[in-house]
Amino acid sequence: MKGDLKKYLIRALVYIILSANGVLMILPFVWMVVSSFKKSSEIYVFPPTFIPKRITLEGYITVFQLVDVVRIFLNTFIYATSVALGSTFIAALAAFSFAFFKFKGQRLLFSLIISLMAVPFFVYVIPLYVMLVRWHLVNTYLGLILPGLASPFSIFMLTQYMKTMPLEYIDAARLDGAPYSVIYFRIVLPYCKPIFIMLIVLTFLSAWTDFFWPLIILRTPEMQTLPVAIANLAGQYLHYWNVMMAFTTMAIIPVIVFFIVFRKIFLESAKVMGRLI
Amino acid sequence: MSHVIAGRGKPSRLSRLSESIAPYLFLTPAFSLLLIFTIIPIINAARLMFYEWNLVSPPKFIGLGNFVRLFHDDVFLKSIYNTLYFVAGSVPLSVLPALPLAWLFSREWLKGRGVFEVIYFIPVVCGWVEVATVWRFLLDSRVGLVNYILGLLGIGRIKWLTDPSIVMIAVILVHAWKHIGYNTVIFHAAINSIPKFYYEAAEIDGASTHQIFRHVTIPLLMPIIFFVIVVNTIWAFYVFPQVYVLTHGGPGYASYTMVFYLYHYGFIMYDMGYAIASAMVLFALITLFAYFQGRILSREVRFK
Numbered sequence: 001m002k003g004d005l006k007k008y009l010i011r012a013l014v015y016i017i018l019s020a021n022g023v024l025m026i027l028p029f030v031w032m033v034v035s036s037f038k039k040s041s042e043i044y045v046f047p048p049t050f051i052p053k054r055i056t057l058e059g060y061i062t063v064f065q066l067v068d069v070v071r072i073f074l075n076t077f078i079y080a081t082s083v084a085l086g087s088t089f090i091a092a093l094a095a096f097s098f099a100f101f102k103f104k105g106q107r108l109l110f111s112l113i114i115s116l117m118a119v120p121f122f123v124y125v126i127p128l129y130v131m132l133v134r135w136h137l138v139n140t141y142l143g144l145i146l147p148g149l150a151s152p153f154s155i156f157m158l159t160q161y162m163k164t165m166p167l168e169y170i171d172a173a174r175l176d177g178a179p180y181s182v183i184y185f186r187i188v189l190p191y192c193k194p195i196f197i198m199l200i201v202l203t204f205l206s207a208w209t210d211f212f213w214p215l216i217i218l219r220t221p222e223m224q225t226l227p228v229a230i231a232n233l234a235g236q237y238l239h240y241w242n243v244m245m246a247f248t249t250m251a252i253i254p255v256i257v258f259f260i261v262f263r264k265i266f267l268e269s270a271k272v273m274g275r276l277i
Numbered sequence: 278m279s280h281v282i283a284g285r286g287k288p289s290r291l292s293r294l295s296e297s298i299a300p301y302l303f304l305t306p307a308f309s310l311l312l313i314f315t316i317i318p319i320i321n322a323a324r325l326m327f328y329e330w331n332l333v334s335p336p337k338f339i340g341l342g343n344f345v346r347l348f349h350d351d352v353f354l355k356s357i358y359n360t361l362y363f364v365a366g367s368v369p370l371s372v373l374p375a376l377p378l379a380w381l382f383s384r385e386w387l388k389g390r391g392v393f394e395v396i397y398f399i400p401v402v403c404g405w406v407e408v409a410t411v412w413r414f415l416l417d418s419r420v421g422l423v424n425y426i427l428g429l430l431g432i433g434r435i436k437w438l439t440d441p442s443i444v445m446i447a448v449i450l451v452h453a454w455k456h457i458g459y460n461t462v463i464f465h466a467a468i469n470s471i472p473k474f475y476y477e478a479a480e481i482d483g484a485s486t487h488q489i490f491r492h493v494t495i496p497l498l499m500p501i502i503f504f505v506i507v508v509n510t511i512w513a514f515y516v517f518p519q520v521y522v523l524t525h526g527g528p529g530y531a532s533y534t535m536v537f538y539l540y541h542y543g544f545i546m547y548d549m550g551y552a553i554a555s556a557m558v559l560f561a562l563i564t565l566f567a568y569f570q571g572r573i574l575s576r577e578v579r580f581k
Contacts, residue, residue: 014387018378025397028400091307093303094308097299098304129544147315152311155307209407211406231521244414252403255404263395
């Protein structure tokens with residue numbers, strides 16, 4: 001009996017620790033949502049109120065007055081979708097070549113891909129930016145998207161995955177005289193579906209939340225993506241916390257919903273990274 | 278036919294020519310983009326770090342002039358110090374708590390594990406700008422929730438973001454808060470992949486739960502702990518959006534980090550060659566760190 005009691009106490013303690021930490025993870029977001037519905041005067045009330053005395057859309061209305069919210073969402077969506085789909089398809093083509101062909105310079109080109117993964121973006125961002133200035137691509141969708149379309153990481157991941165594919169599949173198709181396009185679209189891509197979708201989802205989110213490159217390449221308010229627009233608004237309306245929290249709520253809630261819908265893919269991606277070792 | 282598909286298939290029915298160019302055709306989109314938008318800029322960066330270049334007049338070769346100037350600039354030295362301080366603080370804080378948390382996650386009797394995992398992962402998926410904006414509000418010294426809660430515990434107002442001696446600690450804490458969930462999920466998956474018979478053998482030998490964690494789980498996790506430390510270190514060196522939003526490098530230069538310095542000189546001052554040189558110093562520092570971490574930690578792993 002005494003052992004049982006100890007066991008239950010320990011279990012209760014574990015639940016308390018995990019829940020307390022869970023609260024720590026989620027409380028900032030709860031506070032963000034609560035504050036976004038307060039009047040600006042109530043933000044400064046002491047002690048702070050956990051349920052707004054008067055729930056108001058003042059913050060949200062102000063955001064819509066100050067920022068072209070629809071356009072900002074559209075920009076972010078265009079950027080994230082183009083980069084996610086574009087880079088994954090282009091990477092899959094290259095991976096197809098690396099995984100199923102033998103050709104001169106193959107090892108050299110593949111080690112080039114691996115070396116490029118080790119070079120951080122900030123090392124070459126300045127020459128890249130100046131090049132795009134010369135090509136008049138600053139503050140354009142094309143300038144925003146093009147540099148993100150070739151991802152050494154995606155090429156590497158897809159190549160490794162394709163190499164696990166049983167060669168019998170392809171041999172059979174080859175004997176039937178199927179052209180490459182059929183082999184690629186009907187055999188290789190369906191086989192790679194899990195990793196393909198994983199890369200699209202991960203790249204979409206990382207472009208959606210990307211800050212450094214959009215901050216540099218986008219100049220005017222109507223071209224900005226969400227993170228740039230939020231940072232920009234914070235520069236002018238920082239202490240209007242209900243307005244700032246309304247904007248971040250609008251930006252974060254879709255991300256959390258997206259994550260919960262694709263939670264298996266996200267959690268699996270972290271685990272895959274772990275299992276690679 | 279050295280280029281036959283999959284290396285061992287039958288010769289193709291396609292002509293010899295298309296067979297030999299096919300692999301290169303598939304590589305063309307990726308490699309032309311990489312050449313234009315990555316490789317050429319890298320080569321230019323390696324060259325222009327030796328030039329004075331402000332976009333107005335043509336680049337002027339000044340040898341190591343940029344580097345001499347960098348190491349005579351107190352703000353740059355402060356940025357290096359802050360970056361190293363940030364790495365030294367944020368990596369242990371985001372990795373160490375994740376280990377016991379992951380271990381608790383792996384208890385077989387635990388209910389609601391999936392819910393915990395999702396909640397812990399939410400800060401990971403949210404963008405840095407959004408998260409840092411919320412934390413800037415939470416850490417506000419007058420209206421922030423953090424100081425209110427600390428006040429209830431009898432702790433006076435802390436100027437998280439405006440006191441030069443505290444500001445980097447605030448940035449570190451926010452960073453750790455965002456990354457703990459990621460590390461926890463990785464460690465949890467790794468713990469789950471440890472074969473059960475290790476634990477069974479330890480239990481038969483009469484080992485306590487604590488001893489099992491210390492002498493079975495941790496040693497078997499060493500390779501993954503190593504991986505997580507290296508990845509977290511590299512991320513920590515990139516610290517930028519959190520500083521941009523939380524403090525904008527301030528107060529004064531108290532929270533300047535190396536990427537922030539590079540951003541300031543590259544895209545505010547348009548002192549391009551100088552900014553590239555500062556980027557190269559950071560790159561060298563990261564490479565050096567990754568190399569030595571790899572050597573030290575892999576030795577550790579081998580002896581365990």
